Amino acid sequence: MPRFNFWTVVMILTWVMLFVLLFIPVGSVLVSSLYDQSGNPTIANYLKFLGEPRFHQAFINTLVVGFGGLIGALLLGSIMAFCVSRFVIGGGRFVSLLAILALVSPPFIGAYSWIVLFGAGGVVRGFLRDMGVNMPPIYGVGGILIVFSLKFYPYVYLMVSGALSNVNRSLEEAAEGLGLTPLQRTFKISFPMVFPALTAGGLLALIHAIADFGTPRLLGRGYNVLATEAFTLYSAEVGSNMSMATTISVVLILVSMVFVLLQRYMSRRNVYHGNMINKPVRIKLKGWRNVLAHVAVYFIGLSGAMPVIISVIYSFRKTSGPVFQSGFALQSYERILFNLGDVVRNSLTFSLTAVALIVIVGTVVGVLVARRTNFNTALLDGAFMVPYVMPGIVIGIAFIAAFNTGPIVLTGTATIIILSVFIRRLPYTVRTTASSLRQISPSMEEAAISLGYSPFQAFLRITVPLIVPGIIAGGMLSFVTAINELSSSLVLYVGSTMTMPVRIYLLILDGDFGTAAALSTVLLVLSGGAVYIAFRFMGRNEQALL
Amino acid sequence: MSYLSVNNATKQFGESFKALNGISVAVERGEFFTLLGPSGCGKTTLLRSIAGFNDLTSGEITLGGANLRVVPPHQRDIGMVFQDYAVFPHLSVFDNVAFGLKPRKVSAEAIKARVAEALAAVRLDAMADRLPAAMSGGQQQRIGLARAMVINPQLLLMDEPLSNLDAKLRIELREEIRDIQKQVNIATIYVTHDQEEALAISDRICVMNAGRIEQIGTPQEIYGNPQTQFVATFVGTLNFLNAGAALDAMLGQLNLSAAAAKSWAVRPEHLDLLVDGAPTSDGATLSGMVSKFTYLGREAHLQVETEVGRLVVQLANPGMAATKAVGETVSINVQPSAPMAFDAEGRRISSKG
Numbered sequence: 051m052p053r054f055n056f057w058t059v060v061m062i063l064t065w066v067m068l069f070v071l072l073f074i075p076v077g078s079v080l081v082s083s084l085y086d087q088s089g090n091p092t093i094a095n096y097l098k099f100l101g102e103p104r105f106h107q108a109f110i111n112t113l114v115v116g117f118g119g120l121i122g123a124l125l126l127g128s129i130m131a132f133c134v135s136r137f138v139i140g141g142g143r144f145v146s147l148l149a150i151l152a153l154v155s156p157p158f159i160g161a162y163s164w165i166v167l168f169g170a171g172g173v174v175r176g177f178l179r180d181m182g183v184n185m186p187p188i189y190g191v192g193g194i195l196i197v198f199s200l201k202f203y204p205y206v207y208l209m210v211s212g213a214l215s216n217v218n219r220s221l222e223e224a225a226e227g228l229g230l231t232p233l234q235r236t237f238k239i240s241f242p243m244v245f246p247a248l249t250a251g252g253l254l255a256l257i258h259a260i261a262d263f264g265t266p267r268l269l270g271r272g273y274n275v276l277a278t279e280a281f282t283l284y285s286a287e288v289g290s291n292m293s294m295a296t297t298i299s300v301v302l303i304l305v306s307m308v309f310v311l312l313q314r315y316m317s318r319r320n321v322y323h324g325n326m327i328n329k330p331v332r333i334k335l336k337g338w339r340n341v342l343a344h345v346a347v348y349f350i351g352l353s354g355a356m357p358v359i360i361s362v363i364y365s366f367r368k369t370s371g372p373v374f375q376s377g378f379a380l381q382s383y384e385r386i387l388f389n390l391g392d393v394v395r396n397s398l399t400f401s402l403t404a405v406a407l408i409v410i411v412g413t414v415v416g417v418l419v420a421r422r423t424n425f426n427t428a429l430l431d432g433a434f435m436v437p438y439v440m441p442g443i444v445i446g447i448a449f450i451a452a453f454n455t456g457p458i459v460l461t462g463t464a465t466i467i468i469l470s471v472f473i474r475r476l477p478y479t480v481r482t483t484a485s486s487l488r489q490i491s492p493s494m495e496e497a498a499i500s501l502g503y504s505p506f507q508a509f510l511r512i513t514v515p516l517i518v519p520g521i522i523a524g525g526m527l528s529f530v531t532a533i534n535e536l537s538s539s540l541v542l543y544v545g546s547t548m549t550m551p552v553r554i555y556l557l558i559l560d561g562d563f564g565t566a567a568a569l570s571t572v573l574l575v576l577s578g579g580a581v582y583i584a585f586r587f588m589g590r591n592e593q594a595l596l
Numbered sequence: 597m598s599y600l601s602v603n604n605a606t607k608q609f610g611e612s613f614k615a616l617n618g619i620s621v622a623v624e625r626g627e628f629f630t631l632l633g634p635s636g637c638g639k640t641t642l643l644r645s646i647a648g649f650n651d652l653t654s655g656e657i658t659l660g661g662a663n664l665r666v667v668p669p670h671q672r673d674i675g676m677v678f679q680d681y682a683v684f685p686h687l688s689v690f691d692n693v694a695f696g697l698k699p700r701k702v703s704a705e706a707i708k709a710r711v712a713e714a715l716a717a718v719r720l721d722a723m724a725d726r727l728p729a730a731m732s733g734g735q736q737q738r739i740g741l742a743r744a745m746v747i748n749p750q751l752l753l754m755d756e757p758l759s760n761l762d763a764k765l766r767i768e769l770r771e772e773i774r775d776i777q778k779q780v781n782i783a784t785i786y787v788t789h790d791q792e793e794a795l796a797i798s799d800r801i802c803v804m805n806a807g808r809i810e811q812i813g814t815p816q817e818i819y820g821n822p823q824t825q826f827v828a829t830f831v832g833t834l835n836f837l838n839a840g841a842a843l844d845a846m847l848g849q850l851n852l853s854a855a856a857a858k859s860w861a862v863r864p865e866h867l868d869l870l871v872d873g874a875p876t877s878d879g880a881t882l883s884g885m886v887s888k889f890t891y892l893g894r895e896a897h898l899q900v901e902t903e904v905g906r907l908v909v910q911l912a913n914p915g916m917a918a919t920k921a922v923g924e925t926v927s928i929n930v931q932p933s934a935p936m937a938f939d940a941e942g943r944r945i946s947s948k949g
Contacts, residue, residue, distance in 0.1 A: 493682040496649055497740075499669050500676040501696030501747060508670075515686045 057422050061430075064415050068433050070458075071473045075448035076303070076436070082451045083297040095297040105279065105298070112260055112275040112305065115194050119259030122199025124252050126350050127206025133343045134207075135214040138334040140344065148351035149204040154530050154577040155358045156551060158264025159570040160201050162558050163357035164188050165268065166364070189271040197265050200354045202255035209251030213244040219331065253313040257306055261441030263537045264555065276302050277443050277537070284447055284541060296451060299444040306439040358574060365567035372562040382568035390553060390565075394572065397550040400464060401532035404471040408479050408532075409525040413517075415476075416483025431484075434477040445470050446541025462544040470538045475528045479521075486520045487513070519587045526584035530577045597661060598622035599783055600646070600751060605655035607641050607807075615641040616652070617807035626781040628774065632794040633804035634830065639787045642804075643753050646785065648672050659750060675744030675782075677754040681736040683728045683743075689715070690724040692739050696747040714746040717776055734765045741773065745780060752777070752784040758793065766790075770797050791831045795819060803827045825859070825942035834861040835907045837935070842882075842903035849880040850932040852947045857937040864897065864910040866934040870927040882907070882928045886920045900926060 086092045099105045130149070134142055167174045168188040178185055188196065217240055225235045263277040270278065276298050284295040335343055352359075368379040386394065419431055437445070449470050453460040460466040490513060498508035536551035543552050550573055557566035600623040607616040615638045623629045631639035644650050646657060648669030657664040664672060675696075684692050693711045702710070715721045718738035728736055737757055744752060757773070758766045774797050777784050788794050794801050795815040803810040803818060803826070810830075811823045822828035837843050837860045847853060847860070870881065884902030896914035900907050909928055911918055920926065937947040 491680050491682060493678040493680055494684065496647075496669075497676065497678060497682040497684075497743070498695070499649075500647060500672075500674055500753075501743070502670055502673070502699040504668075504670050507699075512684055 057418060060414055060418050061422075064418065064430060067411070068430075071469060072433070072436060075445070075452040076440075078451035079296045079299050079303075079444070079448045082293055083300050085293055087291065087293060095293050098294065099297055099301065104274070108274045108276050108279045108298075109301070111191070111266075111273060112277070112302075114191065115198060115262075115266065115275055116256050116260040116305075116309075118191075118195040119198030119202055120252050120256040122195055123202040123206050123255035123259075124248065126199055126203035126354075127251060127255075128210050128248065130203065130207045130347055130350050131210035131214055133347045135211045136332060137340075137343050138332045139347050145347055145351045148355040149207050150581065151358050152201060152354035153204040153208075154534070154574070154581060155201075155355075156361075156534055156554060156570045156573040156577075158262075158268055158536070158558075159361050159554060159566065160357035161197050161265045161268040162563065162566070163360040164193065164197055166360060166563065167356070168193075189269055191270075191273050193269040194266055194273065197269060198255075198259045198262070200350075200356075201265075202258055203350065203354060205254040205258070206248065206251035209247040209254075210244050213247035214240065217243045249313050249316050253309060256309055257439060257441075260302070260306060260309075261443070261537070263441075263443050263540075268558065276305075277441060280443050280447060281537075281541070284450075292447075292451070295447055299447050302441050302444050303439070306441065310435070310439050358570075361567040361570045362574070363567075364563060365571040367564060369564040372560070372564065374564060382564040385565050386568055386572065390569065392546075393548050393550055393553045393569075396464070396547060397533055397573075398576075400468050400471065400547075400549060401529055404468045404475070404532045405525050405529045407468070407472050408475050408528050409521060411472075412476050412479025412524075413483050413521055416480045417487060419480060420484040420487035434480050437473050438477045440474070442474070442535065442537030443541060445474055446538035449538070449542060461542075462547070464547050467539055467542050467547055467549070470542060471532045471535050474535070474538070475531050478531075479524050479528060482520060482524045483517065486517050490516055523584040523588040526580040526587075529580045533573060533576055533580075597658070599625045599627075600659050600785075601657070602642070602646070603656045603658075605642065605645065605657070606653045607638070607645060607650070608653040614807050616645070616655075619655070619804075619807070619809055621802055621809070621812065623783050623785060625783055628777055628784050628786065628797060628799045630786045630788060630794045630798040630801045631804060632788055632791060632801050632831070633810075634789055636806075637804040638807040639789075639804050640755055643755055643785060643787050646751070647674055647676055647753055673747070673750045675747060675749035675752045677737070677740045677744050677752070677757045679756040679759055681733070681740045681760075683736045683739050685727070685729050688725055688727055689720060689731075689739055692728065693742045693746050696743060700747060710746055711742075714742040717745070717779075718742045718772070733761050734769060737761065737769065738772075741776070745776070745782070748780075749782065752782045754784065754786045756787055756789070759788070759790070766793070767796075773797065795831070803830060805830075822936070823944045825861075825938040825944070828861065828863075828936060828938075828944070832863055833908070834936075835864060835867075836861045836905070838905035840904070846880045846882065846904065846930065847935070850930065850935070852932065852935060852937075854937040854945050854947050856939045856945055857947070858940040859938050860935050861938070862907075862930065862934045862936065864908040865912075866931065867907065867909045868929045868931075869898070869909060869911065870929050879929050879931045882930060883925060884928065886922055886924045886926060888922065889920045891919070898926070900928060902928065 083095050084091055084093065086094055130145070133139060134145060139145060165188065166172060168185075169175070170187045170189075172187065175185055175187065187193075221239055221243070222235050225239045230238060260275075261277060263281055266273060266275045266278050267281075274282075280295045280298040280302065283291045283298065334340075364374070365382050366378045366380070367382075368375040368377040369381050415430070440448075449466055450461060452458075453466060460469070494512050494516075495505070495508045498512045499505060503511065534551060535549075536555060539549050539552050540555065543549065550569055554566045554569050554573075557563070557569065602619060602621050605616050605619040606614060608614050617638075619638070619642060621629070621642075631642060633639050641650065645652050646664070648664075648667070652665065659672075684695065687695065690711055693714055694707050697707045697710065711724075712721065715724055718741055720735065720738050720742065723731070723735070728739055731739075737760075740757070754773075758769055761769065770793055786794075786797065795818070798815055800812060800814055801818045802812045805826050811818060811827045813821075813823075818827060819831050822831065825834075828834050837846075839859075843860060882902045882904060884900040884907070886898060887901050887906070888897075888899035890897040890899075891914065894913065896911045896918060898909045898911060898920055900909060907928065935947060937945050939945050
């Protein structure tokens with residue numbers, strides 16, 4: 051076409067954006083890992099990684115917490131999904147709410163709440179000791195795995211319960227007619243049908259477990275993983291080792307990539323599109339089975355939401371300095387009001403700016419990916435996978451590596467924090483916009499064109515109103531992720547750009563749990579509000595939270 | 597010159613696939629013209645080329661004498677009805693139908709009057725304020741029809757509008773479409789793969805296969821006098837007769853011959869059962885054994901093994917006594933007008949020697 055093409059410009063700008071915000075940072079990480087501290091090209095960093103037992107240990111530990119978290123999340127998530135979608139559970143919606151609560155809870159307040167309960171001086175542990183039961187404190191790899199299982203099970207639960215309620219009941223009835231026992235039916239029919247959802251949920255748990263930095267940091271007590279190693283090497287006051295930090299970042303990216311590709315390979319042939327004539331029904335269990343199912347579901351749900359409940363309660367406790375007193379008061383909230391107003395304001399402005407950018411850019415690029423299908427957009431789609439698998443710590447280090455010197459210097463600005471959140475969450479919006487566009491029949495726009503509207507007018511009057519509710523909902527969910535973002539901000543913040551999650555982290559390190567709990571509660575209320583608005587716009591759809 | 601004419605239309609996808617391979621059709625004012633063929637025959641491609649949603653590789657399309665290919669689709673003034681209805685879910689029934697009147701600068705009162713009239717024509721006047729999402733497929737397609745007609749387009753295109761509906765509704769709605777089209781007298785091009793629908797609704801039918809036209813004609817010509825083997829099998833069914841001495845004998849008896857004939861066939865409804873087995877004055881008689889009897893209510897199909905092969909005989913209004921048992925011997929009467937001859941390319945050839 052000879053005339054000026056809007057979409058060609060969008061395509062070019064998108065590639066420029068990806069180049070600046072993704073390829074340059076990732077490239078800088080790669081380049082930096084190939085130089086020594088004095089600027090000579092070398093592969094010594096990788097040799098050091100291979101040679102030093104400490105890094106070996108971190109690598110193995112990362113895999114241990116990754117797979118341990120994966121197994122725990124799969125176990126808890128599928129038990130809960132199976133019970134909720136197949137049996138009548140009293141208060142089923144409340145159970146889903148508990149799962150959502152675990153999902154949107156502020157980062158590593160979870161770890162700290164578990165320390166409050168089961169740590170060296172933990173409340174529950176102390177109580178049990180008085181009763182004569184001596185249990186070990188929660189520190190170490192066991193504690194990390196418990197926290198990961200309870201923190202990441204909602205990924206599996208939401209994925210699998212969605213898939214389970216979409217298994218056509220006729221299939222199970224057919225299997226029943228062929229003489230399979232209930233147990234055989236579950237493993238031979240239902241299991242293969244939900245397998246893709248299981249691996250997708252498991253992958254999310256695995257990637258988050260590998261990327262998680264706060265939990266091993268607080269609970270590990272010397273149990274080092276790659277994420278903590280990278281952060282320690284980067285942030286050490288004396289002898290900060292950027293090239294070694296970037297080397298570990300490269301390893302982390304590779305590990306995440308391998309798992310994403312593995313999951314794609316495993317669920318490649320296993321997508322089933324059933325007709326939904328015969329929806330599954332929930333069975334009402336009787337007697338001890340019923341009790342067992344309820345106990346299992348509520349135990350998992352309440353345990354997962356425990357950190358949130360604990361921090362809400364502790365936020366109202368009376369304190370004297372960092373020490374809790376008996377009784378309740380609003381002191382912690384007063385401290386936020388008088389001392390931490392700028393932190394709250396930072397978090398809100400950064401998140402809202404990032405979300406506004408994500409919504410606008412994500413929608414336009416989503417339309418590009420969905421509607422202009424050619425080689426370039428397929429490549430674009432692939433490029434958008436990269437930020438999805440990058441751990442936050444790595445994004446932070448990559449941005450520092452790219453924008454500390456050179457033509458664009460952003461270190462220490464609000465812009466760098468906003469952009470890091472933007473690039474991490476952008477793929478989500480691009481994907482949801484593209485997939486909701488693919489669900490709108492192209493004949494809808496053609497009808498408008500045949501009625502006399504130009505293609506652009508038809509898009510504006512027909513397609514846009516149809517995807518706007520989904521875009522608003524997606525924006526709200528991006529807001530939840532943005533405002534809770536910790537690990538990249540931790541690398542990128544300076545005194546004036548401190549955000550709420552960073553402040554919570556520092557408060558916990560300082561032992562001021564009251565203020566941390568109050569700040570977490572504020573975060574929780576903001577996240578909860580955003581989730582509520584999202585559900586109002588698109589109907590209650592827990593899976594959109596993933 | 598015809599009202600709409602398509603000349604030598606070719607549409608190439610990729611290197612080798614020709615969805616349209618030199619198609620020429622002409623449609624007159626007020627005519628109901630149907631494109632009939634199996635999926636992948638190019639009928640929808642042709643329709644979408646006329647609508648402007650895809651462009652031809654070569655060829656020309658004129659409407660009222662003007663070249664249509666240079667006009668962008670939104671300025672073609674062509675109404676279109678879609679297979680998946682394409683009703684706008686966020687607009688009320690009224691707003692859906694009024695949608696095409698707004699860019700035409702029609703005054704608010706005129707919009708009200710014209711939409712009301714269109715909705716009355718499709719019997720949806722009581723539902724003007726409702727949202728279409730919860731409405732049935734039949735009602736949604738009525739909205740689609742009203743929306744396409746209310747703009748008084750120069751041409752109405754329908755792309756398999758009934759194929760997502762159930763059988764009973766399909767018959768009901770096709771009658772309505774035909775009545776409304778005759779009332780407003782808009783030239784209409786209708787795409788379907790359903791032969792019965794095409795016969796019932798059309799003034800003329802164009803049967804297409806693999807990007808080419810097989811035959812254009814009235815429903816009577818298409819069914820009664822098919823020009824190719826493809827048309828004869830796609831519109832209706834055929835019994836093919838096995839070559840051999842028995843066939844030659846039968847053709848001789850009927851005084852039929854065709855030197856170039858590759859195959860001979862006869863429609864099930866053109867065969868009769870002889871009640872007492874005695875030969876009639878005209879026609880030939882084939883005897884055979886019943887191998888299957890299928891009762892369908894208003895007709896029955898009798899499958900008979902004869903010397904010229906397996907023949908299906910259609911019995912109209914089969915009474916209780918018409919039932920035949922498997923293994924029973926029957927005689928079939930073949931009239932001279934029944935057999936059709938086709939040459940090696942599948943073209944129909946004269947059977948009168």
